[in-house]
Amino acid sequence: MMEERLRAEEARIRAAYARRRQDERYAWSNPGHLFMVQDLERRLLRLLRQRSVLPLRDKRILEIGCGVGHWLREFVKWGANPAAVAGVDLLRDRIAAAKRLCPNGTQVFPCGAAALPFPDAEFDIVGQFTVFTSILDSDLKRRVAGEMMRVLKPGGCVLWYDFHVGNPHNPDVRAVGRREIADLFQGCSIALWRVTLAPPIARFVAPRSWLLCTLLDGIPLLRTHYLGVIRKP
Numbered sequence: 001m002m003e004e005r006l007r008a009e010e011a012r013i014r015a016a017y018a019r020r021r022q023d024e025r026y027a028w029s030n031p032g033h034l035f036m037v038q039d040l041e042r043r044l045l046r047l048l049r050q051r052s053v054l055p056l057r058d059k060r061i062l063e064i065g066c067g068v069g070h071w072l073r074e075f076v077k078w079g080a081n082p083a084a085v086a087g088v089d090l091l092r093d094r095i096a097a098a099k100r101l102c103p104n105g106t107q108v109f110p111c112g113a114a115a116l117p118f119p120d121a122e123f124d125i126v127g128q129f130t131v132f133t134s135i136l137d138s139d140l141k142r143r144v145a146g147e148m149m150r151v152l153k154p155g156g157c158v159l160w161y162d163f164h165v166g167n168p169h170n171p172d173v174r175a176v177g178r179r180e181i182a183d184l185f186q187g188c189s190i191a192l193w194r195v196t197l198a199p200p201i202a203r204f205v206a207p208r209s210w211l212l213c214t215l216l217d218g219i220p221l222l223r224t225h226y227l228g229v230i231r232k233p
Contacts (some may be wrong), residue, residue, distance in 0.1 A: 002139065009137040010112050014090050016134065025203060031181050032203030035213050036196055040161065041074065043195050043227055048078075048099075051229050053157065056080040056159070059124040062145065062151065063087040064113035065131035069098030072106055072231035082106045086123075088113060114143040126152050127159040133173045144153075145184040149232060158230035160192070165224040185230050192228035195220045 020026070026033055048069055050052045056079040065073050066087025076082050084106035089095050095110040102108065111118055113131070126148045133142050148158055166175040182190060197217040206212045
């Protein structure tokens with residue numbers, strides 16, 4: 001019964017993401033989306049530097065829910081060896097796009113994160129970008145978190161980026177707060193920071209004033225996501 005429920009949850013997630021394929025809110029031509037992604041890139045690079053994760057050239061990196069491979073390509077751009085970077089995703093068409101777009105050597109697999117096709121302690125870094133908020137089943141969340149810990153080397157880190165403020169207009173997602181993160185990764189050192197100007201504000205303001213968007217982003221109460229490092233003992 002448990003396995004059937006988990007497979008049903010994965011099917012629900014596939015369907016939810018399939019409906020978003022033509023969503024113009026996530027187009028690079030959308031100033032609000034561009035503002036949020038560039039802001040995240042700056043903060044993520046600063047975090048990697050401050051936490052002594054850089055340089056990436058000798059790191060093995062995995063992203064769960066890699067989509068078409070945006071962050072895989074960013075890791076390579078930041079110095080990672082393409083052959084040391086891997087990703088998994090539930091949607092086969094996104095994996096096909098990732099294979100087409102990512103540098104030669106990058107490994108991508110069409111599978112869920114509840115049963116990762118990698119040996120124990122394989123990676124220095126495991127990243128997740130807005131994956132856990134898409135999982136509504138608590139048992140599947142625990143299964144995915146357990147797999148992330150399994151494939152992570154001792155002393156390695158999870159890069160966490162997900163929203164902690166709920167979206168009442170989207171029944172396919174659910175916010176994940178500090179307490180739930182601590183429960184999912186028990187025994188780990190967890191450091192989280194509030195980032196990302198609330199997407200509705202960013203999408204409205206960025207086309208009109210990049211400066212105003214930057215000023216509003218400086219107000220912590222208007223930030224809807226957590227960016228963090230979860231360190232395995």
